[in-house]
Amino acid sequence: MAGKIVECVPNFSEGRKPEVMEAVVDSVQKTEGVKLLDWSHDVNHNRMVVTFIGSPEAVIEGAVNSSKKAVELIDLNHHTGEHPRIGAVDVIPFVPVSGITLEECAQLAYQCGKRIYQELKLPVYYYEAAAKTPNRKNLSNVRNIGYEKLKVEVKTPERYPDEGEPQLHPTAGAVVIGARPFLVAFNINLHCSDIKIAKAIANRVREARGGLKNVKALGMELKDRGMVQVSMNLVNCDETPIYRVIELVKAEAKRYGVTAAETEIVGLVPLKYLTETAIYYMQLEGFKTEQILDTRL
Amino acid sequence: MAGKIVECVPNFSEGRKPEVMEAVVDSVQKTEGVKLLDWSHDVNHNRMVVTFIGSPEAVIEGAVNSSKKAVELIDLNHHTGEHPRIGAVDVIPFVPVSGITLEECAQLAYQCGKRIYQELKLPVYYYEAAAKTPNRKNLSNVRNIGYEKLKVEVKTPERYPDEGEPQLHPTAGAVVIGARPFLVAFNINLHCSDIKIAKAIANRVREARGGLKNVKALGMELKDRGMVQVSMNLVNCDETPIYRVIELVKAEAKRYGVTAAETEIVGLVPLKYLTETAIYYMQLEGFKTEQILDTRL
Numbered sequence: 241m242a243g244k245i246v247e248c249v250p251n252f253s254e255g256r257k258p259e260v261m262e263a264v265v266d267s268v269q270k271t272e273g274v275k276l277l278d279w280s281h282d283v284n285h286n287r288m289v290v291t292f293i294g295s296p297e298a299v300i301e302g303a304v305n306s307s308k309k310a311v312e313l314i315d316l317n318h319h320t321g322e323h324p325r326i327g328a329v330d331v332i333p334f335v336p337v338s339g340i341t342l343e344e345c346a347q348l349a350y351q352c353g354k355r356i357y358q359e360l361k362l363p364v365y366y367y368e369a370a371a372k373t374p375n376r377k378n379l380s381n382v383r384n385i386g387y388e389k390l391k392v393e394v395k396t397p398e399r400y401p402d403e404g405e406p407q408l409h410p411t412a413g414a415v416v417i418g419a420r421p422f423l424v425a426f427n428i429n430l431h432c433s434d435i436k437i438a439k440a441i442a443n444r445v446r447e448a449r450g451g452l453k454n455v456k457a458l459g460m461e462l463k464d465r466g467m468v469q470v471s472m473n474l475v476n477c478d479e480t481p482i483y484r485v486i487e488l489v490k491a492e493a494k495r496y497g498v499t500a501a502e503t504e505i506v507g508l509v510p511l512k513y514l515t516e517t518a519i520y521y522m523q524l525e526g527f528k529t530e531q532i533l534d535t536r537l
Numbered sequence: 538m539a540g541k542i543v544e545c546v547p548n549f550s551e552g553r554k555p556e557v558m559e560a561v562v563d564s565v566q567k568t569e570g571v572k573l574l575d576w577s578h579d580v581n582h583n584r585m586v587v588t589f590i591g592s593p594e595a596v597i598e599g600a601v602n603s604s605k606k607a608v609e610l611i612d613l614n615h616h617t618g619e620h621p622r623i624g625a626v627d628v629i630p631f632v633p634v635s636g637i638t639l640e641e642c643a644q645l646a647y648q649c650g651k652r653i654y655q656e657l658k659l660p661v662y663y664y665e666a667a668a669k670t671p672n673r674k675n676l677s678n679v680r681n682i683g684y685e686k687l688k689v690e691v692k693t694p695e696r697y698p699d700e701g702e703p704q705l706h707p708t709a710g711a712v713v714i715g716a717r718p719f720l721v722a723f724n725i726n727l728h729c730s731d732i733k734i735a736k737a738i739a740n741r742v743r744e745a746r747g748g749l750k751n752v753k754a755l756g757m758e759l760k761d762r763g764m765v766q767v768s769m770n771l772v773n774c775d776e777t778p779i780y781r782v783i784e785l786v787k788a789e790a791k792r793y794g795v796t797a798a799e800t801e802i803v804g805l806v807p808l809k810y811l812t813e814t815a816i817y818y819m820q821l822e823g824f825k826t827e828q829i830l831d832t833r834l
Contacts, residue, residue, distance in 0.1 A: 521818035
């Protein structure tokens with residue numbers, strides 16, 4: 241657990257042929273120092289997402305190896321699916337987990353992008369924390385044009401790739417590489433069955449409506465439990481920690497006399513976000529991650 | 538971080554000769570799979586404490602290797618010091634850190650004890666969670682008699698060792714081996730400068746005076762900060778978690794209108810205890826340690 245840990249979550253444009261998906265996953269699993277956490281696919285989107293972690297060097301290796309396999313096996317000229325995409329390996333985000341900053345992950349994105357252009361002749365666009373221009377910060381600005389249109393428009397200066405010549409790979413298109421914070425899926429269930437209240441709280445808590453930065457929130461019904469839920473995506477817990485979200489939801493619930501029944505973290509969470517929450521509630525001063533015995537091995 | 542992690546904290550009867558202490562520490566450091574966390578010595582006690590962690594197999598190896606070195610280099614017949622002791626390697630506690638129970642650590646104590654008797658001819662007493670009889674649960678009952686007296690009394694049935702013949706090793710005496718929970722040193726600083734209040738709270742919180750089980754507490758003055766402190770040792774946070782201690786101290790402080798300024802963890806803490814505290818304050822339901830990304834590598 242010591243040292244720098246990075247998560248990499250590449251998206252590939254194949255969600256139907258098991259032998260192709262397995263070959264791509266296999267190329268990740270065979271990469272030394274990389275731990276495969278998950279992979280899932282969607283037949284309608286014709287798309288696959290692979291999640292793995294490791295040291296900075298290992299995850300770059302895993303990203304390059306799986307991209308190589310995708311370029312070899314996926315031909316975008318024969319690809320159909322509902323999800324917008326521009327490449328066989330479509331998006332590669334690097335995500336800081338431990339001992340590494342978002343800015344360092346942007347540097348990894350550049351290292352990875354340079355290798356992918358040199359070794360696979362895939363043109364590269366950088367997005368989010370790795371974006372070279374403000375209009376490429378948002379992934380959808382770069383990717384939603386789709387492979388077929390980009391084939392032509394890549395020649396216009398505003399669509400020039402950040403790495404490589406303004407010409408797509410004949411079968412594999414282009415790739416969007418970037419760095420973004422870890423996304424935490426976090427829900428708060430309320431002692432209340434009125435969906436209007438959950439929606440009102442969600443609206444006050446989310447960034448889009450004047451709430452907390454980095455918080456996306458929806459009100460949902462948990463019919464089988466007679467409860468409602470504020471269902472959230474926390475897109476940057478370094479800036480906006482989990483405890484602040486909990487406390488604001490509770491404060492907004494108070495005007496209805498509603499209290500929190502329980503919270504849930506769906507899927508994974510980096511240790512640093514959990515530690516920060518413990519530190520807040522315990523009023524813990526001067527605590528360092530290295531004091532956690534388990535991190536010493 | 539995955540898998541079973543055990544801490545081992547052997548005490549050796551040498552705190553004056555650097556070359557002996559270094560040779561013992563070196564034997565731990567050379568043990569494969571073991572990570573040395575700390576070692577310290579006390580000249581008046583003529584005693585040294587070494588702390589290391591690793592897999593169950595690795596820590597047994599480290600305990601046996603360092604015991605071997607201590608038996609080779611320390612002669613109790615020439616040992617003086619204020620601290621009670623019965624052996625060159627005096628006490629060996631095994632402490633669960635992650636993925637392992639106290640009961641399993643007691644089994645490790647037995648494995649270690651059998652090897653130490655077989656390989657080094659040191660008679661072994663088991664204590665705390667590894668005690669074979671109730672009167673040996675408490676370390677001081679076993680150890681405070683001292684080497685010189687035990688040489689004679691080992692022949693009386695109530696002093697028979699748990700492993701080996703009723704006869705001490707001619708130079709290295711005997712050893713006490715056991716399993717105990719991790720000890721967390723935890724302080725709560727109060728917005729208050731009256732030491733009487735800190736002492737009154739400490740007395741209500743500690744087990745000895747009708748407070749929480751597994752809590753030892755003292756009131757202290759932090760003169761330079763104009764504050765007082767409830768200074769605690771939490772000897773079993775599996776049974777009595779940190780959050781319960783925080784909440785009881787706050788509840789007892791309330792009668793004086795005193796609030797907590799901050800808390801501190803002195804030294805190390807197992808991840809599980811911190812996670813449990815976060816779970817309580819977040820009202821987190823259904824959370825598993827495996828959801829912490831950093832534990833997956």
